[in-house]
Amino acid sequence: MIISVPATSANLGPGFDSLGLAVDLRNRVEFHPSKFFSVSIKGEGENNARLKGNNLFVSIFNEHYSRLTKKKQNFKFTFYNSIPMSRGLGSSSAVIVSAIASAHEAANIRVSKRRILNHALVYEPHPDNITPAVMGGFNVATIEKNKVFSQKKHLPDYLKAVVVIPNKQMNTSKSRTILPKSYSKENAVYNLSHTALTVAAFFNEDWEMLKLAAQDRFHQKARMKTLPELFSVQKVAYESGALMSTLSGSGSTFFSLAYDDDAAMIANRLKQKFPEFAVKILDFDNSGLIIER
Numbered sequence: 001m002i003i004s005v006p007a008t009s010a011n012l013g014p015g016f017d018s019l020g021l022a023v024d025l026r027n028r029v030e031f032h033p034s035k036f037f038s039v040s041i042k043g044e045g046e047n048n049a050r051l052k053g054n055n056l057f058v059s060i061f062n063e064h065y066s067r068l069t070k071k072k073q074n075f076k077f078t079f080y081n082s083i084p085m086s087r088g089l090g091s092s093s094a095v096i097v098s099a100i101a102s103a104h105e106a107a108n109i110r111v112s113k114r115r116i117l118n119h120a121l122v123y124e125p126h127p128d129n130i131t132p133a134v135m136g137g138f139n140v141a142t143i144e145k146n147k148v149f150s151q152k153k154h155l156p157d158y159l160k161a162v163v164v165i166p167n168k169q170m171n172t173s174k175s176r177t178i179l180p181k182s183y184s185k186e187n188a189v190y191n192l193s194h195t196a197l198t199v200a201a202f203f204n205e206d207w208e209m210l211k212l213a214a215q216d217r218f219h220q221k222a223r224m225k226t227l228p229e230l231f232s233v234q235k236v237a238y239e240s241g242a243l244m245s246t247l248s249g250s251g252s253t254f255f256s257l258a259y260d261d262d263a264a265m266i267a268n269r270l271k272q273k274f275p276e277f278a279v280k281i282l283d284f285d286n287s288g289l290i291i292e293r
């Protein structure tokens with residue numbers, strides 16, 4: 001059995017903790033019961049010894065497996081990781097979602113995606129990454145009484161993501177500590193109206209509206225200042241035809257959305273100007289969590 005979960009780009013400018021979409025870059029896990037516990041990692045994190053001993057996936061998996069079965073069982077886990085860690089592409093959400101889904105599969109208990117999402121909220125209290133990780137597509141999400149309420153929009157094939165992935169890791173919880181504790185009414189209204197416009201533009205497929213809509217006064221600037229080259233990344237992406245260009249999650253990745261026909265040129269310009277950063281063109285993902293039995 002293989003369980004896979006896509007990378008996600010959260011916030012999308014003004015939609016702090018509420019907007020996110022999924023891209024076609026997946027972490028996969030295979031597992032089966034075994035006499036001895038073992039972890040093998042291929043791809044991202046394969047040289048990180050810490051992940052063999054103290055692994056977020058394993059601790060969440062064990063918690064759910066013992067809750068569901070009241071039993072202890074060793075498993076052999078093989079991880080195939082494509083999502084870079086702490087770069088604003090939702091690696092922690094992917095791990096949380098796949099661990100919860102895997103534990104249910106291991107316990108032979110069928111569970112809805114919505115339920116997996118609500119379990120995931122316990123480990124990641126903002127819903128903007130976990131929602132597209134589970135559901136795929138573009139999502140707007142909120143929390144009421146410890147549950148996620150969300151709406152999804154499928155993303156068309158003629159759009160691509162162009163992502164610039166710096167080498168620098170930005171830990172999400174640390175990056176949240178640099179944000180202001182409160183915002184003025186003016187800035188709150190600014191973000192509220194821009195988030196609403198971004199959501200409407202996605203649902204109405206008014207892609208040309210996104211550049212104006214996806215402006216933020218809550219978090220981007222403060223975070224980008226820790227890696228100032230990101231201001232130039234955004235400028236070059238827009239000059240080269242990006243429809244929107246925002247910090248991905250808490251960074252350090254920069255996410256741009258573009259028409260299929262423009263994506264290669266945008267990526268080439270970004271590669272040329274920022275040879276020190278990885279640049280990838282990705283499809284959007286509309287599936288979210290996939291369980292292949």
Ligand SMILES: Nc1ncnc2c1ncn2[C@@H]1O[C@H](COP(=O)(O)OP(=O)(O)O)[C@@H](O)[C@H]1O
Pocket residue numbers: 027044045051055056057081084085086087088089090091092093095170171172173249250
């Ligand atoms: N493939 C993985 N396997 C195990 N743990 C992971 C994996 N990916 C991410 N993590 C955990 O999530 C942490 C990164 O979380 P975070 O800083 O929120 O990054 P991101 O922005 O990518 O979600 C890592 O330090 C690690 O504890």
Ligand SMILES: N[C@@H](CCOP(=O)(O)O)C(=O)O
Pocket residue numbers: 008010011016017018087088089090091092126128129172176219248249250251
């Ligand atoms: N809304 C969160 C999103 C964090 O995304 P990540 O991919 O960096 O974990 C935030 O802005 O802190």
